[in-house]
Amino acid sequence: MRLRSGVFASSCLLMEALGVALFLRGFFPVPIRSLSRREVRGDPPAEPAPSGPGMVSNWTKIPPPLFKKVVIVLIDALRDDFVFGSKGKQFMPYTAQAVEKGTSYSFIAEAKPPTVTMPRIKALMTGSIPGFIDVIMNLNSPALLDDNLIWQAKTSGKRIIFYGDDTWVKLFPKYFVEYDGTTSFFVSDFTEVDNNVTRHLDRVLKREDWDLLILHYLGLDHIGHMTGPNSPLVGPKLNEMDNILKKIHTSLISKEEASLPNLLVVCGDHGMSETGSHGGSSEGEVRTPLLFISSAFEKRSASTLAVCLGLPIPRNSVGKLIWPVVGGKTMREQLRFVHLNGFQLSRLLQENTPVYEKESDPGYEHFKIAEKSHGNWIKLYLEGNNSEILLNFGKKILKQYLEALKTLSSSLSKQVAQYDVYSMLVGAVIIMEVLLLLLLSIPKALSSRAEFEVPLSPPLFSLLFYLICLVLCAVHVIVCTSAESLCYFCSLSWLTAVGVIMLISVLMCGILSTIARVFENSRLPLKNPVVSSSNWSEIDLLIVTGTLVHVLSLGASSFIEEEHQTWYFLINTLCLVLCQELCRNNFLLKEWDPQHSTAVKRNFDRIGEVSECKNIDMLGTRNSKLGKTTSSAEFIKDSDKWISLASPWIILICCRLLRSLNQTGVQWAHRPDFGHWLTSSEHKSELSFLAAVSLLMVFFLVQRRCSLVSKIAMALGLLGVYSYRAAIGNVIFPWQHDSQDISKNLKNVCNYKEKCAGIIQHICTSVQLYKTIMTKYIWRPLNCDATQITIMHYWFGQAFFYFQGNSNGLATVDVTAGFVGLESYLEIPAVFLTAFATYAGPLLWAIHLLCYLSSEDSRNSVAVSHGSFCYALMRSIPVAIYIVLVTGLRYHLFIWSVFSPKLLYEGVHVFITTAICLFFTAMDQNHSHKVQD
Amino acid sequence: MKEAEIRRLLAANLLCVFTVILTVVVPPFFWDGFTVLGTHLAWLCVCSVCVSTLNIILHLVLKPNLSPKRISFAHKISRFLKCCVYFFMSCILFHAIIVLYGAPLIESVTETFLFAVLLSTFTTLQCLCMLGPNLQAWIRVFSKNGATSIWESSLQITTICSIFGAWFGAFPIPLDWDQPWQVWPISCSLGATFGYVAGLIIAPLWIHWNRKQLTYKSR
Numbered sequence A: 001m002r003l004r005s006g007v008f009a010s011s012c013l014l015m016e017a018l019g020v021a022l023f024l025r026g027f028f029p030v031p032i033r034s035l036s037r038r039e040v041r042g043d044p045p046a047e048p049a050p051s052g053p054g055m056v057s058n059w060t061k062i063p064p065p066l067f068k069k070v071v072i073v074l075i076d077a078l079r080d081d082f083v084f085g086s087k088g089k090q091f092m093p094y095t096a097q098a099v100e101k102g103t104s105y106s107f108i109a110e111a112k113p114p115t116v117t118m119p120r121i122k123a124l125m126t127g128s129i130p131g132f133i134d135v136i137m138n139l140n141s142p143a144l145l146d147d148n149l150i151w152q153a154k155t156s157g158k159r160i161i162f163y164g165d166d167t168w169v170k171l172f173p174k175y176f177v178e179y180d181g182t183t184s185f186f187v188s189d190f191t192e193v194d195n196n197v198t199r200h201l202d203r204v205l206k207r208e209d210w211d212l213l214i215l216h217y218l219g220l221d222h223i224g225h226m227t228g229p230n231s232p233l234v235g236p237k238l239n240e241m242d243n244i245l246k247k248i249h250t251s252l253i254s255k256e257e258a259s260l261p262n263l264l265v266v267c268g269d270h271g272m273s274e275t276g277s278h279g280g281s282s283e284g285e286v287r288t289p290l291l292f293i294s295s296a297f298e299k300r301s302a303s304t305l306a307v308c309l310g311l312p313i314p315r316n317s318v319g320k321l322i323w324p325v326v327g328g329k330t331m332r333e334q335l336r337f338v339h340l341n342g343f344q345l346s347r348l349l350q351e352n353t354p355v356y357e358k359e360s361d362p363g364y365e366h367f368k369i370a371e372k373s374h375g376n377w378i379k380l381y382l383e384g385n386n387s388e389i390l391l392n393f394g395k396k397i398l399k400q401y402l403e404a405l406k407t408l409s410s411s412l413s414k415q416v417a418q419y420d421v422y423s424m425l426v427g428a429v430i431i432m433e434v435l436l437l438l439l440l441s442i443p444k445a446l447s448s449r450a451e452f453e454v455p456l457s458p459p460l461f462s463l464l465f466y467l468i469c470l471v472l473c474a475v476h477v478i479v480c481t482s483a484e485s486l487c488y489f490c491s492l493s494w495l496t497a498v499g500v501i502m503l504i505s506v507l508m509c510g511i512l513s514t515i516a517r518v519f520e521n522s523r524l525p526l527k528n529p530v531v532s533s534s535n536w537s538e539i540d541l542l543i544v545t546g547t548l549v550h551v552l553s554l555g556a557s558s559f560i561e562e563e564h565q566t567w568y569f570l571i572n573t574l575c576l577v578l579c580q581e582l583c584r585n586n587f588l589l590k591e592w593d594p595q596h597s598t599a600v601k602r603n604f605d606r607i608g609e610v611s612e613c614k615n616i617d618m619l620g621t622r623n624s625k626l627g628k629t630t631s632s633a634e635f636i637k638d639s640d641k642w643i644s645l646a647s648p649w650i651i652l653i654c655c656r657l658l659r660s661l662n663q664t665g666v667q668w669a670h671r672p673d674f675g676h677w678l679t680s681s682e683h684k685s686e687l688s689f690l691a692a693v694s695l696l697m698v699f700f701l702v703q704r705r706c707s708l709v710s711k712i713a714m715a716l717g718l719l720g721v722y723s724y725r726a727a728i729g730n731v732i733f734p735w736q737h738d739s740q741d742i743s744k745n746l747k748n749v750c751n752y753k754e755k756c757a758g759i760i761q762h763i764c765t766s767v768q769l770y771k772t773i774m775t776k777y778i779w780r781p782l783n784c785d786a787t788q789i790t791i792m793h794y795w796f797g798q799a800f801f802y803f804q805g806n807s808n809g810l811a812t813v814d815v816t817a818g819f820v821g822l823e824s825y826l827e828i829p830a831v832f833l834t835a836f837a838t839y840a841g842p843l844l845w846a847i848h849l850l851c852y853l854s855s856e857d858s859r860n861s862v863a864v865s866h867g868s869f870c871y872a873l874m875r876s877i878p879v880a881i882y883i884v885l886v887t888g889l890r891y892h893l894f895i896w897s898v899f900s901p902k903l904l905y906e907g908v909h910v911f912i913t914t915a916i917c918l919f920f921t922a923m924d925q926n927h928s929h930k931v932q933d
Numbered sequence B: 001m002k003e004a005e006i007r008r009l010l011a012a013n014l015l016c017v018f019t020v021i022l023t024v025v026v027p028p029f030f031w032d033g034f035t036v037l038g039t040h041l042a043w044l045c046v047c048s049v050c051v052s053t054l055n056i057i058l059h060l061v062l063k064p065n066l067s068p069k070r071i072s073f074a075h076k077i078s079r080f081l082k083c084c085v086y087f088f089m090s091c092i093l094f095h096a097i098i099v100l101y102g103a104p105l106i107e108s109v110t111e112t113f114l115f116a117v118l119l120s121t122f123t124t125l126q127c128l129c130m131l132g133p134n135l136q137a138w139i140r141v142f143s144k145n146g147a148t149s150i151w152e153s154s155l156q157i158t159t160i161c162s163i164f165g166a167w168f169g170a171f172p173i174p175l176d177w178d179q180p181w182q183v184w185p186i187s188c189s190l191g192a193t194f195g196y197v198a199g200l201i202i203a204p205l206w207i208h209w210n211r212k213q214l215t216y217k218s219r
């Protein structure tokens, strides 16, 4: 069967996407959990019995609650320095006073990444560490089925009232006797979300018919997302929160009875980074305050909360008691609490570790020892011994228990990283095979015909194929029947599994046959000139080293965090190498040898083209540097030279400007950048001006080639873009100062539908725009290598991904882009829009590449094929290597904070590249049909 | 002839290497607290000054590009001034390139500029000594098979090595090791220096190994 290399590349990418999907499914662990809570749970353990004969305690009940009523105030994105820092003193005087006066216990809680609201709520309520995959589910939250605090409270007859983020209502349906969920849909809403919570407060605080009140305030998070932690809006919001806390606390104190005090818990689900977003693992994001305020204190928390409420500790909690909260009780009660906590932890550990490790875990051993001495202590206690010795002995046991709890908790946290190695392996094998196949077929695929024979049915290999298939099936059966752990690949239906196995064997046979053919070919024409490095140009060398350097850099966590630096570095070097080549061609070869003038021209064209698309993309990022090298068509011969020499420098300067637009990464993320300067409220007019100018530029650049109808459509579309931005308050309308009425009217006019239309039009027009401009400017005959052009485009696309402000952390994904023009959460469009917004840079460059390659299609009919093959190869190499690296580093300290987000990005990028490649091939096929007709 | 020439080149280059080593070893005797990492800017100055003086002296003594004509004094002066301007321009150009590569624009201008001066000393100054302020010749030398003498080959190699050293020197900057040499521009200038030294050592050896293949076209 004959295949064009474009078709071949896209089918390879499809298989690779399958492999990546399998790998991702295996890599992201199934969160650690005990048996489902639906099962009848055993009674709480009794106090440990002494080893020898003696009196046995019959205290099997859960200890009584420490507090009568508990109010939990969860302030979204409350950073620790908002309460304990200077901001707290200034804006939260009441809370700061409570901290100082000693009527409260305050802690700094370290949230485990991903620091996104829904996983954090889950973590707070179940005490388990959220699975990484929860981030993806953050947008639509299915009901939480694990054992959790709310469920425990509900089943023990507590009445819970909830006001706040409706994620809770989705997570805990039907648990609240009364609730009012507010949606966090409009991030630009700072007041309404909180007023919706506060308006119930007065009424509820007067009532007596509840035991647990949960309030979740979202306003601070929204302010953080829109304006960052240092915005002037934060202060008043903190003040508002402080007043609310004061109100609740005074009301709680006034209703307190002598027997049981009330408790007010203040916490944040996560912090916010220096840019105001969250999701990653920077210090600002993980550190949140945790305050227990109660008059009972004259002097983590699921476990602590459970004890406070007199509930059993949730089964999957890996946390340990926050000790000082339960201090001040009698020794027997204290020991009882820690014993319960330790028992629960050790049971969880036992359920999640293989048999042979169970007894050897140091935490478990500690716990057993402490339990034994606890039993002896109980014996002494029940015998009526009440001396000083008993107290000291008790203290010693307490210490032992706390030690054991610490080790248990940490070893459980480690245990969370459970990998489904079999699925990972299958995925990795597919990816590696695809990479090998692509690498082996480079010479054929990049030949002038861009076609090759795919050997589908040579008899020898068919035998081999059946053999491999059989062996793999046998392995599959053995693995799936023997493994105790849950394995995704085994849970697939056997038809799918066999399909995947056959795919692997087919790929294997393909690789073997290609290798065989390569050997044959190399044996026959021995005098085949070996490609030596001497006839590589500098650009080829740079491309190869650059790819290698980038791939190798993925092994270090800091290089992943700062990957943008790698790309900027490579892009700059590329520009300089181009410049050097140009210099040489212009100044040297022209004089020596007139033949080379074509080479000069070719190089000039390439440069001109790169600079053009650079300028166009600048517009996309609202930077109007256009006009410097507008139309390169009407240059006089002499100015040709100088402009071609200047263009790499112009590109370099543009790159530098774009780079300062968004500081991304981790180490230098706090540096001030131009983007923040623009989006801050004082510089609204500058931003509006820039936006308007760039949109106008877009219009004028494109309109020359368009018909009247499309001109009008485009003008409307661009106007829609601007009015959308104005409606959500990013930019201003010039006449907004004149009267508020007009702007209000405009806001009404720009309702969601118009927004939707505007945005869709924006997408369409921008795509159209790029196409038209590319086809317009790239008209010259170029005899440059399609592969080089493709790889350069890929590099620029990668750099633009970071120019946009993206990074390899989850915090920079702009989820709000997913809600543009939507009235409620729709999964598919939201995911699509978010992906589009995130990968706009690489996508636009890919589209430009396609236009460029197909425009010279008449000359070189295989350019698109070459291009898509290269594109596939460029994507496969880093993915394959990265997957190997990640597998090797899966017990690395930073696996969840650095490597996993990057893996997600790589995976999504593979899917997007697959789509691009399919699109390329489809276009190519269309074109060749046309040519044939 | 050729062997003798190579030996002279080797001697000159070893002298340069020796100077670079001296700039590290000697100043602490006169200057309390002088270290390459601690007082990096001072070292940058010392190193550039020493290397450039040595290069100029070597050029005057060895005269590798034999200019047959006698040049008038005024011409010499103008040549010298031109060289100075070119050197300064190259410093500015290197500074601009470094900023384009992502060095901060406003903060630490001194560091960036001194690094640019060091790079210019390693590259431009040599070119100026060897080729004079003649851009055509520069472009010829730095294109493929453009060298016409072993001195020019050596120039090619050292220049490329210094620039590659500086290029590779930027790699450790993003790593979070918190090492004293990761501070801007220490790793880059150290990289450039190592590249320069390596180039100086490699050049004569490479020319020696390839002396059969190297056939220089006479101008």
Ligand SMILES: [Zn+2]
Pocket: A076, A077, A116, A117, A118, A221, A269, A270
């Ligand atoms: Zn949140």
Ligand SMILES: [Zn+2]
Pocket: A077, A117, A221, A222, A225, A278
């Ligand atoms: Zn948020």
